[in-house]
Amino acid sequence: MTQQDRPPINWPATLMFILTTLPVLFVLPWYLWEFDVSAAAWVAAGLLWMATGMAITAGYHRLWAHKAYKAHPIAKWALAIFGGMALQNSILIWATGHRSHHRHVDHKDKDPYSAERGFWFSHMGWMIRKYPSSDLDYHGMPDLVSDPVVMTQHRHYLWFALVPNFVIPMGLGLAFGDFWGFVLIAGFLRIVVSHHATFFINSLAHMWGRQPYTTENSARDNDLLALFTWGEGYHNYHHIFQYDYRNGIRWWQFDPTKWSIWGMSKLGLTSDLKRVPEIKIEQARVNRELERMNEALQARESHSLIADWRHQIDAEWVQFKGTLAQWADLQKSRIEAAREQVQETWEHSDIKSRIDAIDIEKALREQRMRVRALYREFQLATA
Numbered sequence: 001m002t003q004q005d006r007p008p009i010n011w012p013a014t015l016m017f018i019l020t021t022l023p024v025l026f027v028l029p030w031y032l033w034e035f036d037v038s039a040a041a042w043v044a045a046g047l048l049w050m051a052t053g054m055a056i057t058a059g060y061h062r063l064w065a066h067k068a069y070k071a072h073p074i075a076k077w078a079l080a081i082f083g084g085m086a087l088q089n090s091i092l093i094w095a096t097g098h099r100s101h102h103r104h105v106d107h108k109d110k111d112p113y114s115a116e117r118g119f120w121f122s123h124m125g126w127m128i129r130k131y132p133s134s135d136l137d138y139h140g141m142p143d144l145v146s147d148p149v150v151m152t153q154h155r156h157y158l159w160f161a162l163v164p165n166f167v168i169p170m171g172l173g174l175a176f177g178d179f180w181g182f183v184l185i186a187g188f189l190r191i192v193v194s195h196h197a198t199f200f201i202n203s204l205a206h207m208w209g210r211q212p213y214t215t216e217n218s219a220r221d222n223d224l225l226a227l228f229t230w231g232e233g234y235h236n237y238h239h240i241f242q243y244d245y246r247n248g249i250r251w252w253q254f255d256p257t258k259w260s261i262w263g264m265s266k267l268g269l270t271s272d273l274k275r276v277p278e279i280k281i282e283q284a285r286v287n288r289e290l291e292r293m294n295e296a297l298q299a300r301e302s303h304s305l306i307a308d309w310r311h312q313i314d315a316e317w318v319q320f321k322g323t324l325a326q327w328a329d330l331q332k333s334r335i336e337a338a339r340e341q342v343q344e345t346w347e348h349s350d351i352k353s354r355i356d357a358i359d360i361e362k363a364l365r366e367q368r369m370r371v372r373a374l375y376r377e378f379q380l381a382t383a
C-alpha cells in the first residue's frame, strides 16, 4: 500500500487518543514529582477501571457481542453507562465489529483488527484510519438494533462518553479536595490504562501464549494477560467457544468477569448463562494433542523409528474418531427418546445416556493424557 492509497485518518478517534495520552505522558509525571496525590484518587482510579473495564468485558463483549447470557434492564443500563465511559465507541459499533472479528478472524481484509497485519495494526492502528475492514453493516444484527439500551446509547453516544468522564473524576476530586489528582489519575491515567488493556486482547492475545484448543486461528491463552484484562486472556478458548459466558473455565483461572456475571445471576440481574459442555471442550483438547503429535512426527520424518510411532498415533486417531462417533450416536438417541415422549422410557434412557456421556468424557480425558505422554516420550526419544 503506497502513501497515497492509505485510507484517510479517522480524526475523532485519533484526537481522542491524543487528548487522553498526552497528559499522561507529559503532565502526569511532572505532577507526581511536584505534588502529592491522595490515596483516594488511586482507589477511585482502580474502582473506575474495574467498572469501565468489566462493562466492556461483561457487557459489550460477552453479553452484546456474543449473547453468552441474558441481563436484566438494570444490569444493561449500568453496563451501557460504564461501557460508554470506557471510551471504546458505542455498543452497536463495538459488538458489530467484534462479530466480524470472530467471523473473519485473521483475514487481512475482513477482520477489522486482524493480527495478521501486525502488532500495531491490531492494537490501535485499525482505529487511526478508516479502513474498509471496519465498514459495518448493522442489518445482520437484529438483536442489537432492537435492543432499546443499545440504540439509546448509540444515538446519544457522546453524552454517554463525555458526561461521566467529566462529572465523576471532577466531582469526586472536589469532594475529596484533590481536584487535579483525581482528574489526572482517575480520569486520564485510568482511561489510557484501560484502553491498552483492552487493545492487548486484539494484539498480544493473538500472538503470545498457548493454543490448547485450536490452531485454526491465531488466538492464544495467556494467564498474564488475563490478570489485567478482567479475565479475557483465555482467548484461544474464547475463539473456539465464543458463546460460553466464561473465558477462563478452570476454577484457578483468573476471570473476574465470569465471577461477576455469575454473581449477578444470584441477584437475578443475569440469567441463561451459557456454558459449553465439558465433553466438547475435552474433544477439542484431544484433537489438539493429536495434531501436535502429527506435527512432531512430520518434523522428524527421517527418524529410524518413525514408522512405529506413526503406527501408535494412527491407532489413537482411530480411537478418537470412534469416541466421536459414539458421542454422535448418543446425541441422536437422546433426541429420539425425547421425541417419543414416553415419560418412563425417556427418564430411563436419559439416566442411561448421562452415564454413557460420563464414560465418553472419561475416555477422552484418558486419551488426552496418553497422547501427551506419548508426545513427551517422542521428544525424548528423538532429541
Ligand SMILES: [Zn+2]
Binding pocket: 101, 201, 202, 206, 219, 235, 239
Ligand atoms: Zn480475538
Ligand SMILES: [Zn+2]
Binding pocket: 061, 065, 066, 098, 102, 238, 242
Ligand atoms: Zn469475542
